[in-house]
Amino acid sequence: MRCRSIIQLVVCGLLLLPPSGCQKNEPIRLGFLGGLSGRVADLGVAGRNGVQLAVEQCNAAGGIAGRQVALAVRDDEQNPETAKRVAGELIGQRIELIVGPMTSSMAMAVMPQINASQTILLSPTVTTVELNGQDDNFLRVISDTSNYASKSARYLYQKLGSRSVAAIFDNSNRSYSEGWLNDFRSAFEAQGGKIVLTKTFQSGRDTVFQPVARELLASQADTVLIISGAVDSALICQQIRKLSPRMRIGMSEWASTERFIELAGTAAEGVVVAQFMDRNDTSPRYRNFLTAYRARFSQDPGFAGMAGYDAALVALEAFAIRKEGEKLKQAILGKGSFQGVQQTLVFDTSGDADRNTFMAVILNGQYVTVN
Amino acid sequence: MATFPLRRILTLQPIVALLLPFGVAALIGYFWIAPQIRKDAESRQLQIARAVASQVESYLDTSMAIVGAAAAIHHDLGMTGHNRQHLLDGLVSSSRSLGSLYAVNPDGRISSIALAREAPKQNQELEGLDLSRNALFRTVAQSGKPGWSEAFLSVINGGLSAAYAVPGDGVIVVGEVDLGSLSRFLKQVSGGNDLLIMIVDDKGQVIADHDGRRTAQQLNIGNISLVRRGLDSDLPTTGRFDLSGARMTGSMIQIPAVDWHVLVAQKDGALYRTVLNIAWIVLACILTALLCAVAASIYLARKLAARFDALALHARTIARGDRSGAWPLSSIDEFNQLSGSLKTMADTLYRQELDLRESENRTASLYNISQYPFSDEAGFLDHALNEVVRLTASAIGYIYFYNEHTRQFILHSWSNGIVRSRSRKRSTTWTAPGSGAKWFVSASRSC
Numbered sequence A: 001m002r003c004r005s006i007i008q009l010v011v012c013g014l015l016l017l018p019p020s021g022c023q024k025n026e027p028i029r030l031g032f033l034g035g036l037s038g039r040v041a042d043l044g045v046a047g048r049n050g051v052q053l054a055v056e057q058c059n060a061a062g063g064i065a066g067r068q069v070a071l072a073v074r075d076d077e078q079n080p081e082t083a084k085r086v087a088g089e090l091i092g093q094r095i096e097l098i099v100g101p102m103t104s105s106m107a108m109a110v111m112p113q114i115n116a117s118q119t120i121l122l123s124p125t126v127t128t129v130e131l132n133g134q135d136d137n138f139l140r141v142i143s144d145t146s147n148y149a150s151k152s153a154r155y156l157y158q159k160l161g162s163r164s165v166a167a168i169f170d171n172s173n174r175s176y177s178e179g180w181l182n183d184f185r186s187a188f189e190a191q192g193g194k195i196v197l198t199k200t201f202q203s204g205r206d207t208v209f210q211p212v213a214r215e216l217l218a219s220q221a222d223t224v225l226i227i228s229g230a231v232d233s234a235l236i237c238q239q240i241r242k243l244s245p246r247m248r249i250g251m252s253e254w255a256s257t258e259r260f261i262e263l264a265g266t267a268a269e270g271v272v273v274a275q276f277m278d279r280n281d282t283s284p285r286y287r288n289f290l291t292a293y294r295a296r297f298s299q300d301p302g303f304a305g306m307a308g309y310d311a312a313l314v315a316l317e318a319f320a321i322r323k324e325g326e327k328l329k330q331a332i333l334g335k336g337s338f339q340g341v342q343q344t345l346v347f348d349t350s351g352d353a354d355r356n357t358f359m360a361v362i363l364n365g366q367y368v369t370v371n
Numbered sequence B: 001m002a003t004f005p006l007r008r009i010l011t012l013q014p015i016v017a018l019l020l021p022f023g024v025a026a027l028i029g030y031f032w033i034a035p036q037i038r039k040d041a042e043s044r045q046l047q048i049a050r051a052v053a054s055q056v057e058s059y060l061d062t063s064m065a066i067v068g069a070a071a072a073i074h075h076d077l078g079m080t081g082h083n084r085q086h087l088l089d090g091l092v093s094s095s096r097s098l099g100s101l102y103a104v105n106p107d108g109r110i111s112s113i114a115l116a117r118e119a120p121k122q123n124q125e126l127e128g129l130d131l132s133r134n135a136l137f138r139t140v141a142q143s144g145k146p147g148w149s150e151a152f153l154s155v156i157n158g159g160l161s162a163a164y165a166v167p168g169d170g171v172i173v174v175g176e177v178d179l180g181s182l183s184r185f186l187k188q189v190s191g192g193n194d195l196l197i198m199i200v201d202d203k204g205q206v207i208a209d210h211d212g213r214r215t216a217q218q219l220n221i222g223n224i225s226l227v228r229r230g231l232d233s234d235l236p237t238t239g240r241f242d243l244s245g246a247r248m249t250g251s252m253i254q255i256p257a258v259d260w261h262v263l264v265a266q267k268d269g270a271l272y273r274t275v276l277n278i279a280w281i282v283l284a285c286i287l288t289a290l291l292c293a294v295a296a297s298i299y300l301a302r303k304l305a306a307r308f309d310a311l312a313l314h315a316r317t318i319a320r321g322d323r324s325g326a327w328p329l330s331s332i333d334e335f336n337q338l339s340g341s342l343k344t345m346a347d348t349l350y351r352q353e354l355d356l357r358e359s360e361n362r363t364a365s366l367y368n369i370s371q372y373p374f375s376d377e378a379g380f381l382d383h384a385l386n387e388v389v390r391l392t393a394s395a396i397g398y399i400y401f402y403n404e405h406t407r408q409f410i411l412h413s414w415s416n417g418i419v420r421s422r423s424r425k426r427s428t429t430w431t432a433p434g435s436g437a438k439w440f441v442s443a444s445r446s447c
Helices: A002-016 A040-059 A079-090 A104-115 A145-158 A171-189 A210-218 A230-243 A258-268 A283-296 A302-321 A328-335 B006-077 B080-094 B120-126 B134-145 B181-192 B225-232 B273-319 B335-372 B377-390 B416-422
Strands: A029-036 A067-074 A097-099 A120-123 A138-140 A164-170 A193-200 A222-229 A248-251 A271-275 A337-339 A344-347 A358-363 A364-371 B098-104 B110-115 B162-169 B172-177 B198-199 B206-209 B237-243 B247-254 B259-269 B396-403 B409-416 B438-442
Touching: A029 A040, A029 A104, A029 A302, A029 B198, A029 B237, A040 A067, A040 A230, A040 A258, A040 A283, A067 A079, A079 A104, A079 A210, A079 B409, A097 A104, A097 A258, A097 A302, A097 A328, A104 A138, A104 A171, A120 A171, A120 A328, A138 A344, A145 A171, A145 A193, A145 A248, A145 A271, A145 A358, A145 B098, A164 A210, A164 A358, A171 A193, A171 A222, A193 A210, A210 A230, A230 A248, A230 A258, A258 B110, A271 A364, A283 A302, A283 B396, A302 A328, A302 A337, A328 A337, A344 B247, B006 B080, B006 B098, B006 B172, B006 B181, B006 B247, B006 B259, B006 B273, B080 B098, B080 B110, B110 B120, B134 B162, B134 B172, B172 B181, B181 B198, B198 B225, B225 B247, B225 B259, B377 B396, B377 B409, B377 B438
Parallel strands: A029 A067, A029 A097, A097 A120, A120 A138, A164 A193, A164 A222, A222 A248, A248 A271
Antiparallel strands: A271 A358, A337 A344, A358 A364, B098 B110, B098 B172, B162 B172, B198 B206, B198 B259, B237 B247, B247 B259, B396 B409, B396 B438
């Protein structure tokens, strides 16, 4: 009888306790890390919007096994110290997978703490070769810089007749930009071309480009190569066009956002860039994505928006297919290939993906795929 | 019918009695007090939103006036070159809201520019910059009317900006608002309390917020139903929504001059904090009281049930025939009455049982006497005397002869016990009674 009374007391106490969350109904937490403010914000904002769209569509469709997906967004401000701090915040929340960062230097800054944790970093746009072929917690849905740089080099040399290049790159994202330039140099020089001048700059509000544009043009190179974000690339283009309106300009895919065309104005005309996004794609999958993105954000996604969306699709599918006790990385690499908006993304054993790339030229304010 | 132990009933009853009123109070609170609090909060938020909208409008009015003045002076005086630069520099330095002020030629190139910060080298670089694909420039150039931009990534300051453009004589004068200043301004308005204050453009993109976290991040919150309704309507709207995983209540109002909206919101946790705090305190008190009540009711139930157990045990003892123990007593009147009633009932039953047994014995004795195979009258009388003595559990017995004529009892003989106790011999002479005479047998418990 005494035992029964104690049971009754315990049951009464439990009934009076506030209901605690059942893990089955707790949301799946997904992180996003990217530069959302400052000069590279267009890349980060588009990436975040792509991830946000995928998450919202997933939740609208009922979530993953009945669980909603909650997105925790952090701005790395394109600053390594900030990136480390906010990545630490996301890791501290026991988030299993972070989509991001959007730039290579931020990836290099946070990788030590990512590898020391259980969290997976799945980047939409980081292309540095420094993270190639490593068995770590870094995965990406994009090819490394060698793919874009070598394609650009070959196109400039073979199709446009470039023989000498004066290059300028952003030192604040050195992991990416220097690697990109090196890959370009290898491919371009292998063709018979030459890099006649290399200049660097530190992206910032007070950076001025007119003097360096003069130096680039003074090198007598037939092509100027710009490896930087959209705002800086637009300003450099404008300065170069002011001084030499017909100068051939190539740039890295980092700058090839929709904002670049608006910021560079007519100076963007004729600029060539290697991209993995085919804006002339007429497939229903791409058109549906484009329509949904425009309806949600009142702007075009650009490559960063699509890459963010693709990365989020991979992440969400990995959450859905993984078996009990299986890690997300195992689930992603185990499946190997995922359907993206425009391409099937195939991961190798170290978590690097391969994408087809296209050469595009800006004509009449549009990216036009030419090769 | 299902039966339950008394102590369980006595334990659960006070819990139910305690919980029921609090459950009713909680329902009333949920369906009546909470909506009332929300309504009050929405009303308060609308007042704040109106005040913020008015102040933001005033804040932007200054920018609009400066940009308008720059365009008008340029138009009136036909200023060019050095003078125009001085004019722009002077106007920007007099404004606390403008980050830059510049004149754009019809071909979209900046002809002169003034920055709020000291950066002469940048001024030179920015002059001649091509803005022909800037959405604001194109809109104002086509319409010929002043207008505000949406939030856009500015090539001038390298971050998110909002700008106001006024067409002048041969130029379009554009002033970019420093959104950082707008955020600081909103922070002052919010007073550092729990309020979330945002300025949202007509596409649902956050232009500025009170703590600056969402400013410059081009966060689009147009998917929130409240924001969508607010953007579609010129009237104030209120409602609840989720933002960054938090449930919020907010109100939205338009800033007519710029077609932006002010969203003032509060987390539900903050909205109901006072009530929730009180509720938690009350709940803690209730829980404490409940635990005390449960403990007390268990103790009292056990005590009361133990009394009934004792009563039941005593009744069982009596049922087994052991009447030696005393009936349990208590300080509870009703219990004592029940105990007394049971005692009376038991006594009555016992007496009835004795009477019944005696009657049964008597019947059996009479039957024995009548069935006794006697050979002579004396033997029969002896047998009858012994039966009577046994039946009545007497010590001694007598046989009398009653003479109806004389109406006298004559002692005829007596039992063996008298012989032993008084050393008297039993008469051996038998006289046969005649007609009108009867034999009587009597017994006594004492000699």
